[in-house]
Amino acid sequence: MASITLDNVGKVYPGDTRAVGDVNIEIADGEFIVLVGPSGCGKSTLLRMVAGLESITDGEIHIGERVVNQIEPADRDIAMVFQNYALYPHMSVRQNLAYGLKNRGTPKAEIERRVNDAAEILQIGQYLDRKPRALSGGQRQRVAMGRAIVREPAAFLFDEPLSNLDAKLRVTMRLEIKQLQKRLRTTSIYVTHDQLEAMTLADRLVVLNGGRVEQIGTPLELYRRPASTFVAGFIGSPAMNLIPSRAVPNLPGTAHADTIGIRPEDLSVTEDGPIEMNVSAVEELGAQRLIHGQTGGEAITITYPSDAPLAETLRLGFDRKNLHLFDSKSGARIDKAR
Amino acid sequence: MKRTIFNGQLLPWLLLAPQLAVTLVFFIWPAFQAIRQSFLREDAFGINSQFVGMANFRALLDSAQYLNSLKVTAVFAVSVTVLSMGVALILAVAVDRMLKSQRPYTTLLVWPYAVAPAVAGILWYFIFNPTVGILPFMLDIIGYDWNHNTDKGDAMILVVIASAWKQISYNFLFFVAGLQAIPASLREAAAIDGAGPVRRFFDITFPLLSPTTFFLLVVNIVYAMFETFAVIDSTTEGGPAQATNIMVYKVYFDGFIGQNMGSSAAQSVVLMLIVISLTVIQFRYVEKRVEY
Numbered sequence: 001m002a003s004i005t006l007d008n009v010g011k012v013y014p015g016d017t018r019a020v021g022d023v024n025i026e027i028a029d030g031e032f033i034v035l036v037g038p039s040g041c042g043k044s045t046l047l048r049m050v051a052g053l054e055s056i057t058d059g060e061i062h063i064g065e066r067v068v069n070q071i072e073p074a075d076r077d078i079a080m081v082f083q084n085y086a087l088y089p090h091m092s093v094r095q096n097l098a099y100g101l102k103n104r105g106t107p108k109a110e111i112e113r114r115v116n117d118a119a120e121i122l123q124i125g126q127y128l129d130r131k132p133r134a135l136s137g138g139q140r141q142r143v144a145m146g147r148a149i150v151r152e153p154a155a156f157l158f159d160e161p162l163s164n165l166d167a168k169l170r171v172t173m174r175l176e177i178k179q180l181q182k183r184l185r186t187t188s189i190y191v192t193h194d195q196l197e198a199m200t201l202a203d204r205l206v207v208l209n210g211g212r213v214e215q216i217g218t219p220l221e222l223y224r225r226p227a228s229t230f231v232a233g234f235i236g237s238p239a240m241n242l243i244p245s246r247a248v249p250n251l252p253g254t255a256h257a258d259t260i261g262i263r264p265e266d267l268s269v270t271e272d273g274p275i276e277m278n279v280s281a282v283e284e285l286g287a288q289r290l291i292h293g294q295t296g297g298e299a300i301t302i303t304y305p306s307d308a309p310l311a312e313t314l315r316l317g318f319d320r321k322n323l324h325l326f327d328s329k330s331g332a333r334i335d336k337a338r
Numbered sequence: 339m340k341r342t343i344f345n346g347q348l349l350p351w352l353l354l355a356p357q358l359a360v361t362l363v364f365f366i367w368p369a370f371q372a373i374r375q376s377f378l379r380e381d382a383f384g385i386n387s388q389f390v391g392m393a394n395f396r397a398l399l400d401s402a403q404y405l406n407s408l409k410v411t412a413v414f415a416v417s418v419t420v421l422s423m424g425v426a427l428i429l430a431v432a433v434d435r436m437l438k439s440q441r442p443y444t445t446l447l448v449w450p451y452a453v454a455p456a457v458a459g460i461l462w463y464f465i466f467n468p469t470v471g472i473l474p475f476m477l478d479i480i481g482y483d484w485n486h487n488t489d490k491g492d493a494m495i496l497v498v499i500a501s502a503w504k505q506i507s508y509n510f511l512f513f514v515a516g517l518q519a520i521p522a523s524l525r526e527a528a529a530i531d532g533a534g535p536v537r538r539f540f541d542i543t544f545p546l547l548s549p550t551t552f553f554l555l556v557v558n559i560v561y562a563m564f565e566t567f568a569v570i571d572s573t574t575e576g577g578p579a580q581a582t583n584i585m586v587y588k589v590y591f592d593g594f595i596g597q598n599m600g601s602s603a604a605q606s607v608v609l610m611l612i613v614i615s616l617t618v619i620q621f622r623y624v625e626k627r628v629e630y
Contacts, residue, residue: 051526051530052529052530053526053529053530072529073526073529073530074529074530074531074532074533074534078530079530080526080527080530082523082526082527083523084521084523086521086523086524086526086527088524088527088528088541088542089546090545090546090548099528099531099533099541100530100531100532103531103532103533103537104532147527147531151531
């Protein structure tokens with residue numbers, strides 16, 4: 001086990017294409033860090049730089065005490081779970097699990113013990129002699145994780161490991177990954193584009209945008225105090241309403257902000273609310289509804305109990321403390337002091 | 339796929355006729371002729387013929403020359419296959435590792451395939467020519483006296499190189515395609531699992547290439563046995579002393595030069611049986627069994 005430090009890390013591809021820049025992250029021993037962002041934000045590149053599959057063009061990456069910039073992937077003491085699992089198709093599950101240990105000259109009895117331990121943890125004992133093609137998506141996923149845990153590495157790296165699974169299985173496996181990590185207490189870096197997956201798994205989240213870190217913090221910190229309009233719009237579902245202040249004039253306490261953020265779940269229908277909303281569409285979610293509409297020509301969404309009465313025009317109120325104020329040019333939060 | 343329903347029998351048969359005619363005239367009919375002739379003894383002018391049963395085949399098995407030809411063919415086919423596939427695989431792996439300029443190299447490496455076998459033969463014949471060739475000159479410097487006109491081993495090496503050279507392009511293309519079909523993440527996973535480049539190749543890449551390899555194995559054996567006629571004819575003509583007289587060349591030589599139609603036809607039938615068994619292997623085992 002080890003801490004991981006990214007110190008001013010950057011990646012420039014030949015032809016001056018910058019994929020990642022100025023990333024500083026300190027990951028504590030045993031921490032579960034999730035890198036999240038839209039596709040093309042550099043999160044996978046960053047993970048692959050930690051793994052040693054991409055060269056590091058700027059800065060330093062430390063795993064434990066060592067600077068690993070020039071160290072081969074095999075010698076970084078990390079294990080990686082790939083998006084497509086990358087199981088060796090011509091080897092049995094047992095051979096897949098044992099391959100990394102065999103290459104390192106681990107004694108046979110020790111390999112046997114570790115493979116059996118991992119198989120037991122992941123409940124894949126009865127599939128050990130099957131080939132990967134004879135397994136379902138979820139089972140392959142477990143084997144891929146098994147291959148990581150038999151190595152007992154300093155860190156796990158997950159590259160969108162759940163994105164090939166169907167929605168239901170994804171939720172189950174998400175929980176299993178979380179429990180497994182809590183149990184093994186191995187430092188983990190997990191890449192995903194799914195903000196819900198990120199929120200549920202992470203000890204701390206790193207939101208990336210355009211190769212740069214937008215914000216680092218616990219899921220609740222990011223939800224409660226997003227540092228920029230990007231994070232505000234990315235974290236939380238349904239997404240936060242980001243409304244130009246001219247569309248909602250005369251709101252109290254919004255004097256210097258030109259973008260106002262408020263989460264759909266923080267808006268309530270009250271007769272004397274300061275915002276007027278023209279309803280255009282309703283989405284039923286069961287326990288509640290999503291109501292979409294306009295205010296001052298700008299889109300706005302609220303969550304609304306499904307048994308409450310609907311009207312064409314609703315007046316909306318909110319609690320002052322749930323208001324997020326941003327500068328539209330930089331996208332930065334401007335009420336930092338509060 | 340779209341299915342068309344024809345009214346009546348005439349139109350479908352008409353549409354099939356050209357292909358059927360070509361197959362019948364150029365494949366089925368000669369094959370039956372060969373089988374028929376293999377049971378006959380004919381004079382050199384084809385005026386008299388006499389049914390002799392299996393006599394032509396028995397004569398073949400008693401012929402030291404024919405048994406030698408079998409041996410030569412085996413050595414030749416195995417050498418050509420190993421050499422052409424081995425070199426092609428090395429080139430394919432090298433190209434697969436390149437990030438830039440993969441395309442130009444691939445294109446350049448495919449060129450030899452466009453060279454006619456006879457021209458390839460002549461090309462190597464001159465390169466290896468004991469009097470004017472560049473290679474014998476260089477071999478002479480290190481003290482080797484090259485002469486494929488008198489030395490059996492030299493002659494075999496010449497025809498093997500000339501034949502393999504042409505086939506490398508073909509194998510190379512298939513190997514490149516096969517390599518590119520292997521997901522990069524498998525090799526990355528193996529790299530993280532502590533396997534160096536050589537180990538990755540033998541543990542991951544090569545096993546995953548096996549469908550391509552087996553396909554090429556059959557194709558190359560067939561090539562070496564049947565399509566190298568022109569190479570032999572333009573270089574050694576089966577010599578010296580039968581050293582490069584492979585089966586398909588012997589069929590031609592005994593039939594058209596020696597005018598021994600019965601024996602030549604019997605040899606053709608033997609070759610036909612070999613092709614049929616290779617085809618069966620290709621379909622039964624290669625296309626079904628080699629999977630992972």
